[in-house]
Every structure is written in structure tokens, then in C-alpha cells.
Amino acid sequence: MSLEKHRNLLDYAVSFLLRRKGKNFATVLVFTLVVFTLASVVMMMGSLKQEARETLSLAPDITVQKIIAGRQGLVPLEYATAIEEIRGVSRVEPRIWGYYYDAEEDATYTIIGVESLTGLPFEVRGNLSESAVIVGEAIAREKRLRIGDRLILRDHRGEYVKFRVVGIFSSRSALQSADIIVMPRSEARKFFGIPKEYSNDLAVYVANPAELSNIAIKISQKLPDARVLTKQQIRETYDAIFGWRSGVFLAAILGAILAFAILVWDRASGLTAEEKKEIGILKALGWSTGDVLEMRTFEGVVLALNSYLAGVLLAYLHVFYLGAPLLKPVLLGWSTLYPEFELMPAVTFEDLILIFVISVVPFLAAIVVPSWRASTIDPDEAMRGI
Amino acid sequence: MIRCEHVTKVFNKGRANEVVAVRDVSLEIAEGKVAVLRGPSGSGKTTLLSLIACVARPTSGRVFVSGKEVSKLPENFLTSFRREHVGIIFQQFNLIPELSVLDNVTLPLVPTPIPPRESRKRALELLRRLGMEKRSSFKVRELSGGEQQRVAIARAMIANPRIIVADEPTAHLDTKLAEEFLDIMRSLKQEGRTIVIATHDPLVYEHEIVDVIFDMRDGMLVGVERR
Ligand SMILES: Nc1ncnc2c1ncn2[C@@H]1O[C@H](COP(=O)(O)OP(=O)(O)OP(=O)(O)O)[C@@H](O)[C@H]1O
Numbered sequence: 001m002s003l004e005k006h007r008n009l010l011d012y013a014v015s016f017l018l019r020r021k022g023k024n025f026a027t028v029l030v031f032t033l034v035v036f037t038l039a040s041v042v043m044m045m046g047s048l049k050q051e052a053r054e055t056l057s058l059a060p061d062i063t064v065q066k067i068i069a070g071r072q073g074l075v076p077l078e079y080a081t082a083i084e085e086i087r088g089v090s091r092v093e094p095r096i097w098g099y100y101y102d103a104e105e106d107a108t109y110t111i112i113g114v115e116s117l118t119g120l121p122f123e124v125r126g127n128l129s130e131s132a133v134i135v136g137e138a139i140a141r142e143k144r145l146r147i148g149d150r151l152i153l154r155d156h157r158g159e160y161v162k163f164r165v166v167g168i169f170s171s172r173s174a175l176q177s178a179d180i181i182v183m184p185r186s187e188a189r190k191f192f193g194i195p196k197e198y199s200n201d202l203a204v205y206v207a208n209p210a211e212l213s214n215i216a217i218k219i220s221q222k223l224p225d226a227r228v229l230t231k232q233q234i235r236e237t238y239d240a241i242f243g244w245r246s247g248v249f250l251a252a253i254l255g256a257i258l259a260f261a262i263l264v265w266d267r268a269s270g271l272t273a274e275e276k277k278e279i280g281i282l283k284a285l286g287w288s289t290g291d292v293l294e295m296r297t298f299e300g301v302v303l304a305l306n307s308y309l310a311g312v313l314l315a316y317l318h319v320f321y322l323g324a325p326l327l328k329p330v331l332l333g334w335s336t337l338y339p340e341f342e343l344m345p346a347v348t349f350e351d352l353i354l355i356f357v358i359s360v361v362p363f364l365a366a367i368v369v370p371s372w373r374a375s376t377i378d379p380d381e382a383m384r385g386i
Numbered sequence: 387m388i389r390c391e392h393v394t395k396v397f398n399k400g401r402a403n404e405v406v407a408v409r410d411v412s413l414e415i416a417e418g419k420v421a422v423l424r425g426p427s428g429s430g431k432t433t434l435l436s437l438i439a440c441v442a443r444p445t446s447g448r449v450f451v452s453g454k455e456v457s458k459l460p461e462n463f464l465t466s467f468r469r470e471h472v473g474i475i476f477q478q479f480n481l482i483p484e485l486s487v488l489d490n491v492t493l494p495l496v497p498t499p500i501p502p503r504e505s506r507k508r509a510l511e512l513l514r515r516l517g518m519e520k521r522s523s524f525k526v527r528e529l530s531g532g533e534q535q536r537v538a539i540a541r542a543m544i545a546n547p548r549i550i551v552a553d554e555p556t557a558h559l560d561t562k563l564a565e566e567f568l569d570i571m572r573s574l575k576q577e578g579r580t581i582v583i584a585t586h587d588p589l590v591y592e593h594e595i596v597d598v599i600f601d602m603r604d605g606m607l608v609g610v611e612r613r
Pocket residue numbers: 384397398405406407425426427428429430431432433434
């Protein structure tokens with residue numbers, strides 16, 4: 001076994017491919033398309049998964065709501081005191097938030113009250129007075145708001161309230177922040193007309209994550225009319241929607257269909273009489289079955305790698321620069337929920353491996369298997385013009 | 387030296403279309419000699435040549451080439467033996483049209499550890515010797531029939547084999563080119579190589595370089611003419 005020999009075979013395979021650009025162009029095109037489709041699906045799924053993970057990382061360990069007549073009602077602040085008494089609870093934060101319908105834009109925003117506008121991971125500028133707000137990028141775009149601009153909203157009594165925009169969320173996590181307005185908690189309370197001794201829900205933080213489900217059970221026991229949601233439950237919900245598994249499943253099905261299409265296409269074009277003759281000639285000239293097979297495999301690998309790289313690159317551009325216009329209508333219903341939703345580039349090494357395995361491997365099989373059969377042609381066939 | 391002992395080659399054995407292409411042939415060709423296999427179409431010339439060139443194995447009987455019993459060699463040894471000991475000039479030239487002249491000539495050396503630069507150097511030397519150095523970067527399909535045959539000869543010579551076999555080498559050549567081919571064979575003979583040619587062209591078998599003629603009919607050896 002010498003390395004030189006394999007290098008010679010590889011050189012030959014490459015130079016031969018270059019000489020038959022026409023024929024190989026079609027192969028590369030079809031295969032690139034397959035990789036492109038697969039990679040687009042996987043990348044989109046990966047991005048959604050990443051988005052969900054980020055959303056989740058901001059969520060409190062436990063969310064406590066009060067259920068009144070089967071619906072979510074205001075939570076009395078005594079509940080917070082009761083929960084604080086449970087061992088292992090590090091902090092309870094009464095949250096003020098709600099939805100706001102903007103008739104002018106025919107859009108619904110989420111208003112969130114926070115303790116202080118300065119502790120947030122966003123840049124804020126200007127005077128952080130009572131009426132200061134930070135708005136999501138989508139709102140800023142729709143309403144053409146810039147930092148320092150005035151934002152007028154109608155409060156729960158229908159009266160106009162003036163706010164000053166001091167910051168705009170970047171879309172690092174678009175799902176999170178696109179349609180959100182953040183304002184001081186006291187302002188939000190006034191705006192929605194929520195009495196002092198109530199909040200919308202409670203965010204509960206736990207010192208030790210291992211105790212999370214225990215503490216959740218204790219809260220339910222102590223406050224039977226409360227609905228207790230743990231981070232874990234939210235995660236499961238996300239998984240069900242943008243689930244990795246469903247993504248892989250979808251990708252695998254698509255891959256199988258396309259690989260099948262390629263196989264059929266390859267079978268239809270097949271090994272031409274010329275290719276078979278060529279193999280016979282090589283064998284008569286002293287190439288072994290293994291040499292022929294190795295050369296064909298190199299051909300396949302070179303074609304596959306080129307198509308793979310091209311397909312992955314195109315998919316990246318398609319998904320993250322263009323927002324997956326070819327896939328959005330096909331996949332899930334979320335595009336109607338979040339028409340402005342921007343996919344964040346989030347490609348993991350595992351994604352790339354996955355795409356590789358479900359595309360390149362069947363492709364190589366499709367190239368190598370027919371050649372393998374042809375490479376067993378007896379060299380004496382070449383003696384008679386087949 | 388080439389020796390065949392009771393060599394028989396049967397195609398499609400045991401089936402309705404069974405053909406005995408070579409039947410119980412025994413012959414010997416001494417080293418450095420030029421031998422001709424002569425006979426009408428279908429008499430088994432190409433088949434016997436394949437056996438001598440180690441591209442096929444006899445159904446029964448033994449074939450010895452350069453002192454080795456090649457009919458006994460396993461496939462992978464036969465392959466490398468063929469590459470190192472036998473150069474084949476095919477009836478249809480069997481060049482690969484997409485490749486350049488140079489790449490066609492170096493083809494037998496691809497599955498070897500010989501570096502490309504070295505094989506190219508050897509190929510250019512051979513092409514120069516055959517008056518083809520100016521055509522080395524041409525595509526094969528841009529060549530005339532005579533030029534194509536020289537490429538085929540250069541390719542057969544690239545591994546410097548001791549034995550050259552040629553199947554109907556003058557079938558596609560006019561008289562002048564056929565003469566030139568025989569001149570090349572003469573120079574190869576002068577280097578001490580053994581040459582076996584299957585042909586029914588009198589221009590070849592009447593040529594002075596030929597040492598022995600084997601006459602074939604229906605797969606059988608029916609006569610030997612030594613000069
Ligand atoms: N692979 C094969 N399968 C079946 N029959 C074959 C095969 N190869 C050769 N034959 C048969 O064997 C016989 C001898 O063929 P061969 O090619 O050796 O003859 P030839 O003397 O070279 O003829 P020609 O002068 O036409 O080239 C023919 O009848 C041919 O049909």
C-alpha cells in the first residue's frame with residue numbers, strides 16, 4: 001500500500017471530472033439542490049430551536065398564575081409572601097404585563113413592566129423618567145420610531161398617555177422582543193389600571209434547580225387555586241412545537257425522497273456503454289477492480305463534497321439572509337403568527353454532520369454501487385469492442 | 387518466453403449459446419521473436435491473444451508467460467503481472483477520447499506509486515520516439531487513425547513490458563501507415579521484446595520481421611510456419 005498510488009488515482013479522478021464538465025454539471029446541480037433543501041430545513045429548525053432556548057433562558061424558574069373561573073386572573077400580593085416562605089425559593093417577583101391593541105397599526109403589542117430600565121441587556125439613551133419606554137424593533141419599524149421620539153398610547157380608560165422612547169431592542173432574539181414595549185412597573189400598573197395589591201403573575205426563582213419540581217408541588221399545595229408552570233413544562237411545550245425530533249424527522253423524509261429521486265435519475269442515466277467500455281479498457285491496461293472502484297469513489301467524493309459545500313452555503317444564504325422564503329410557506333404555521341420573524345444564524349456542527357449523513361452518504365452509494373458492478377467487467381471485454 | 391499447454395477457452399459454458407473459442411492449443415513463442423496468429427474471422431485469434439496477454443484465463447490448460455504460470459495466478463496478481471509484463475495494442479485502439487494524448491499514454495501508470503511527473507516524462511520520451519511529441523496535448527479525437535495507433539503503441543510501451551500483443555493492428559491503416567507500424571515493431575524487436583500479432587493481413591504476416599506464424603481454424607491450431 002502506497003500513498004502515492006492513491007494520490008495518482010485521486011489526481012486522475014479530478015482531471016477526468018474536469019474534462020467531463022457537461023455531464024457532471026447536471027449531477028452537481030441536482031445534488032446541490034438536494035443538499036440545499038435539506039440544509040435549509042435543518043438550519044431553520046436549528047434556528048427555531050435556538051430561539052426557543054433563548055426565550056426559555058429568560059423565563060423564570062416558575063411562573064405562578066391565579067385561575068379565576070377557569071381563566072387567568074390577577075394574583076394577590078399575599079401569594080408572593082406565601083411563596084417566599086417556602087424553603088429554597090430565592091426570589092419572588094410580582095410581574096405587571098399585558099397586551100395592547102394598536103388600532104392604528106392593527107397590531108397587538110406586549111407591554112411589560114420592569115423594576116428599572118437600566119438593568120436590561122439593552123442600550124438605553126436619554127432621560128429615564130417615569131414615562132420612558134423601550135420598544136421592540138418591529139414596533140419601531142412599523143411606527144417609524146427613533147430614540148427620543150414620543151409614543152402615544154391609550155390607557156385602560158381610553159386616555160392618551162405620552163411616553164418617550166429611550167431604547168430599541170435589537171433583534172438578537174426576534175421572537176422575544178419584536179413586539180414588546182418595556183416601561184417602569186409603576187407606569188405599567190397605572191396604564192393597565194391594576195390595583196396596588198395585585199399583579200398579573202409571579203415570577204419565582206429557585207436557588208437550586210434540582211429542587212424546582214418539589215417547590216412547584218409545594219406551591220400548588222399551599223395555593224390550590226394557582227396554576228404553577230415550571231421552566232421544564234415550557235421547554236416541553238417548545239420542544240413539541242419546534243421539536244428537534246420533528247425537525248430531524250421532516251429532514252429525513254425530505255432527504256429520503258430526494259435521495260430516491262437522485263437514485264432514479266442516476267439509474268435512468270446509468271452507466272453508459274462508454275463508461276463501461278472505459279472500465280474494461282482500464283482493467284485491460286492493468287487496473288484492478290479495486291483501482292477502478294477507488295477512482296470512481298474519488299469522483300463521487302469530489303462531486304459530493306463540492307455539491308455539499310455549495311448546497312450548505314446556498315441554504316445559509318437562503319435561510320439567514322433571505323429568511324427562508326422557499327420554506328416558510330411549507331413549514332409550520334408560525335409564519336402567519338410571526339410574519340416579521342427573523343431567523344437568527346444558528347448552525348451547529350451536529351447540523352452539518354446530520355446534513356452530510358443524510359445526503360452525501362446515499363449519493364455516494366448511488367455513484368459507487370453501479371460502478372462496483374461495472375468494475376467487475378472482465379478485462380477481455382476490452383479486447384473486443386463492446 | 388510464452389507457452390500454452392492444451393489451452394481451451396469456452397464461453398457461456400453449459401448454456402445453449404456455448405462457444406468453444408479456443409480448443410486444445412499448445413504453442414511456444416521464444417523470447418525476442420515476432421509471432422503471428424493467422425486465421426479467418428471467428429477462428430479464435432483474439433481469444434488466444436487475450437489468454438497470452440493475461441486479460442483472460444483459460445477454461446482448461448496452462449499458460450506460461452515469462453516463466454510464470456499465469457493461468458494459476460489469482461486475479462490481483464494477474465492484474466499487476468499484466469501491467470508489468472504485457473503491453474496491449476487493441477484492435478479499436480481503445481483510447482479514451484476525453485483525455486489528452488499524454489494522459490492516455492500514462493493511463494497504465496495511474497494505479498502505481500510512480501509520480502505523475504515521472505510518468506509524463508516517460509510518455510513524452512515514447513511520443514518523441516514515435517514522432518508524436520507535438521501532439522501530446524491534443525485530444526485523442528483530434529488525431530488521425532495512424533496517429534491514434536501511435537498513441538496506442540506508446541501506451542502499450544509505457545510500463546516497458548517485455549511482451550507486446552497487437553490485435554489486427556493494420557485493420558484501420560492504409561499501406562503506408564501499416565509499413566510504418568511494422569517499422570516500429572521492428573525497432574521493438576531489436577530491443578529484444580517478444581511480439582505477438584493477430585492478423586489476416588498479408589502485409590503483416592509476409593513481413594520479414596515475422597519469425598513464426600500460427601494458423602488457426604475454428605479455435606484450433608492447424609499449422610505452424612517457421613521462418
Ligand atoms: N465473450 C464472448 N462470449 C461469447 N462468445 C465469444 C466471446 N468472445 C468470443 N466469442 C466467440 O468465440 C469465437 C472466436 O472469437 P474471436 O474473437 O477470438 O475470433 P477472431 O479470430 O478474433 O475473429 P475476428 O477476425 O473476427 O476478430 C467467435 O465465434 C466468437 O463469437
